[in-house]
Amino acid sequence: MSDHRVVVLPRCHTGQRRILQSSARFKVVACGRRWGKTTVGVVECARWALQGGTVGWFAPTFRMAAEPWRVLRRHLLPASTRVSETDRRMEFFNGGSIEIGSLDNPDAGRGRKFRHIVIDEAAAVRELEIAWYEVLRPTLTDEAGTATLYSTPKGRGAFFGLWQRGESDPEWARFSAPSHENPYLPSGEVEAARGEMPERVFRQEYLAEFGMEEGAVFANVRTAVDAGRVANETYQPAHEYRAGVDLGRARDWTVVAVIRADGKQVAVDRFRGLGWSAIADRVARTLREYQAWAWVDSTGVGDPVVDMLRQRGAAVRPFVFTANSKTRLIEGLAARLERGELNLMDRTEQTEELEGFAYRTRPGGHLRLEGPPGGHDDCVCALALAVYGDRGAAWVA
Ligand SMILES: Nc1ncnc2c1ncn2[C@@H]1O[C@H](COP(=O)(O)OP(=O)(O)OP(=O)(O)O)[C@@H](O)[C@H]1O
Ligand SMILES: [Mg+2]
Structure with a gap:
């Protein structure tokens, strides 16, 4: 046998x-x-x-x-x-x-x-x-x-x-x-x-090098920021826009970041203290204004808020944060910055959040990507969602 x-x-x-x-x-x-x-x-x-x-x-x-x-x-x-x-x-x-x-x-x-x-x-x-x-x-x-x-x-x-x-x-x-x-x-x-x-x-x-040590995640932050450009730029029909939305729970900030297809950030809306319905109104208004489709952080809040945005005429898709998906998202943004492909607005909170992201060593020697000390990373998440899936993998509303 x-x-x-x-x-x-x-x-x-x-x-x-x-x-x-x-x-x-x-x-x-x-x-x-x-x-x-x-x-x-x-x-x-x-x-x-x-x-x-x-x-x-x-x-x-x-x-x-x-x-x-x-x-x-x-x-x-x-x-x-x-x-x-x-x-x-x-x-x-x-x-x-x-x-x-x-x-x-x-x-x-x-x-x-x-x-x-x-x-x-x-x-x-x-x-x-x-x-x-x-x-x-x-x-x-x-x-x-x-x-x-x-x-x-x-x-x-x-x-x-x-x-x-x-x-x-x-x-x-x-x-x-x-x-x-x-x-x-x-x-x-x-x-x-x-x-x-x-x-x-x-x-x-991919090259299997042991070189990676502690340090900042985002390179070239200061060169990517257009010094003094703090105001939102109005919609121009000649351009295509993408957006990312980080929804704020409780006392967190909600941030909408809007970016042109050529990598120029044109708008940031950052606010807190509203209920879900008012948040949805305000986010949807911004997205409609730029005719931008957006990835929305739907972690925890689930689909209801996404549905509310859709009911208000916004083209959105949910993105769920896990340790892995978030790392990939943040590293995608880091890659774009590293290659000099983005022009960012001069928004202090955003710049400080970007500079606060770091690879830090955990007990046992593992390197982990961590957000800024203190915890706020909503601007960076919104920005990362705005550039996510921006390369060819275009999603049509
Ligand atoms: N000798 C082989 N013959 C045919 N296919 C192979 C061979 N070695 C690897 N592959 C294919 O290459 C891919 C990667 O292989 P594998 O999963 O073994 O790699 P790995 O190094 O363990 O990957 P990971 O880093 O994701 O754990 C798989 O699709 C696997 O089927
Ligand atoms: Mg394996």
Whole structure:
């Protein structure tokens, strides 16, 4: 029966083969996004498990374990004798097994023993040093097991420390490569990403550089501001306008930012202390005045306010802030500023908010994008929404 158990593994690209061919016991692989880290990790695990080894795959969170589990299952189902969805565990005909775990709880994995371990997205593991040195490394002692840690760099935290070890320790090896080494990525994908984020983020995420340190998010703020231009400019039919709306809850500010297609900011309306209906009246009036369509921050307030705006003749689309979507939004604005594509009004609150955004190091060495101290970021959010999706991905009301 085993003749029919055909397992087809992905055919590895040159960079992935470098890792499989290395005989180092511990490997640190710092590669760009979409380079193929998870895929080669799956191939590695499959090889060990099909030789009868006990293999552990560890992701930073339970959610991040879902995709590798899917990929593993897809490739290895034909060879499996038992599959447990709840434990995310597969067993094979020759006694080998693969189990997927998450490191949300750094104690996961204690008391086990493995022939091989993969840690995927290692830089995102909250307590990577504890997870590695105290929990996972000891599980490799019994069988002189091996391990590979995959990640895209993220600041200079614990993953960077292991990366350095990859050079100095003879038991270790390290590998690095940019995303575009993956020949299976659609061409142009990486260059497209470059346009959407600040250069230093691109260098980390796609060129896999460890250089990113603390510092301001927005470059060239002062050069982008037209000194002294504080007044709104009236609508001119020759131009096309876009807007972004950050809705203020309770005592927060509501901000509408209007920008011309050529990158010139022409209006800011910033106010607070109104009820939803009055807010909708005022926002809709501005949007109609410039015939601008707008992304509206609908986080928390949901669709009712968006509906109120539509009822008042405004062309709006909701945008929900999550940690990820907000980072992408803010970095999109940073990329536009960095390239000198925007001319901003000289509005003190806006300029100060822009200058207050920074990448700051969290405990554990992770870099995080944070808004200005004190919390107000409504001008920047409105502005970022005004330029969001402004490049070709035009949305028609
Ligand atoms: N050897 C390969 N053969 C075919 N496709 C591949 C191969 N390696 C990677 N890919 C494809 O490239 C894309 C990225 O691969 P993968 O998810 O493994 O990369 P990653 O580095 O883990 O990405 P991320 O940074 O998003 O986690 C996927 O669509 C994957 O199917
Ligand atoms: Mg991956």
